[in-house]
Amino acid sequence: xxxxxxxxxxxxxxxxxxxxxxxxxxxxxxxxxxxxxxxxxxxxxxxxxxxxxxxxxxxxxxxxxxxxxxxxxxxxxxxxxxxxxxxxxxxxxxxxxxxxxxxxxxxxxxxxxxxxxxxxxxxxxxxxxxxxxxxxxxxxxxxxxxxxxxxxxxxxxxxxxxxxxxxxxxxxxxxxxxxxxxxxxxxxxxxxxxxxxxxxxxxxxxxxxx
Numbered sequence: 001x002x003x004x005x006x007x008x009x010x011x012x013x014x015x016x017x018x019x020x021x022x023x024x025x026x027x028x029x030x031x032x033x034x035x036x037x038x039x040x041x042x043x044x045x046x047x048x049x050x051x052x053x054x055x056x057x058x059x060x061x062x063x064x065x066x067x068x069x070x071x072x073x074x075x076x077x078x079x080x081x082x083x084x085x086x087x088x089x090x091x092x093x094x095x096x097x098x099x100x101x102x103x104x105x106x107x108x109x110x111x112x113x114x115x116x117x118x119x120x121x122x123x124x125x126x127x128x129x130x131x132x133x134x135x136x137x138x139x140x141x142x143x144x145x146x147x148x149x150x151x152x153x154x155x156x157x158x159x160x161x162x163x164x165x166x167x168x169x170x171x172x173x174x175x176x177x178x179x180x181x182x183x184x185x186x187x188x189x190x191x192x193x194x195x196x197x198x199x200x201x202x203x204x205x206x207x208x209x210x
Contacts, residue, residue, distance in 0.1 A: 153188035
């Protein structure tokens, strides 16, 4: 399996969850069945379909590109080793992958003895139009705000609004009831609103001088 040292390219930065939507459920099930039977090339196709989504989820938890790359590679290795035990249980295959990612990130935080340096900057190209720069600044502000949330709130926000999963899938991934997920989501959104409002208030005197 190829290394994940691909982060930062414009092509990967623009790939979205619509990639998986080009595959009908029946096609995903076919690929999963062949991977369960030991077909490594088929698993490689699943790897290509879900790689960006899993990396993005991990990055929003650890805020470090290199660490996110390493953890994502480990997650897919775990998935390959465990796919023989995978069974359809009314959830999409992606929910199973997110569950592995969720548990692996928790294990990482439990076992890590050193604080990783925060790398919150979203990769940027050299020359960009003003609108793109402003968009990236907004993304960076949001990423900083999300990074300040408690771990479980951060996971809920990432899964719900960045990965666009419904509460039923998040329940399966996090092992929490949908009621608990809704409470965490409301608290996280309230905290984000306050953080972003405070950031805007701090920046206002600067904007007035421009």
